[in-house]
Amino acid sequence: MKAKPSLPAALKTIRKARGLSQEAFSDVSSRTYMSSLERGLKSPTLNKLEELCEVMGVHPLTLLTLAYAGDDGGEAERLLVHVSREVGAVVAESARSKE
Numbered sequence: 503m504k505a506k507p508s509l510p511a512a513l514k515t516i517r518k519a520r521g522l523s524q525e526a527f528s529d530v531s532s533r534t535y536m537s538s539l540e541r542g543l544k545s546p547t548l549n550k551l552e553e554l555c556e557v558m559g560v561h562p563l564t565l566l567t568l569a570y571a572g573d574d575g576g577e578a579e580r581l582l583v584h585v586s587r588e589v590g591a592v593v594a595e596s597a598r599s600k601e
Contacts (some may be wrong), residue, residue, distance in 0.1 A: 504535055506585060507570045508542075508569055508572070509539075509542075509545075509546075509565070509569040510539060510540050510541060510542040511514075511556050511569070511572070512566075512569040512570075512572075513540055513554070513565065514540045514569065515568060515573070516537075516558050516564070516565060517540075518550055520559060522538075522557070524536040524537060524556065526557060527557050527575035529553060529557070530550075530553040530554060530556075530557060531550070531553070531554065539554075548562070567581060567582060
């Protein structure tokens with residue numbers, strides 16, 4: 503059975519992998535807010551995710567990929583291939599609709 507996507511787990515995984523404390527985010531967030539995010543008590547906006555990812559030095563899609571794939575590198579690769587195909591299809595459909 504596939505695990506549910508977990509943004510809190512992905513956020514904590516990246517933060518710890520980068521050797522960052524919750525206090526390291528003080529320019530963009532409080533330690534209390536970070537703790538709430540990592541425990542799944544709050545949901546960040548896209549703008550807040552971008553700020554958090556900037557502190558961690560990763561692209562927001564990296565965080566979302568880990569949220570959906572967990573720590574399974576193979577699943578992450580499959581997911582990225584799938585998303586790349588979908589983006590390509592949407593871009594092509596959009597271009598055709600403009601003709």
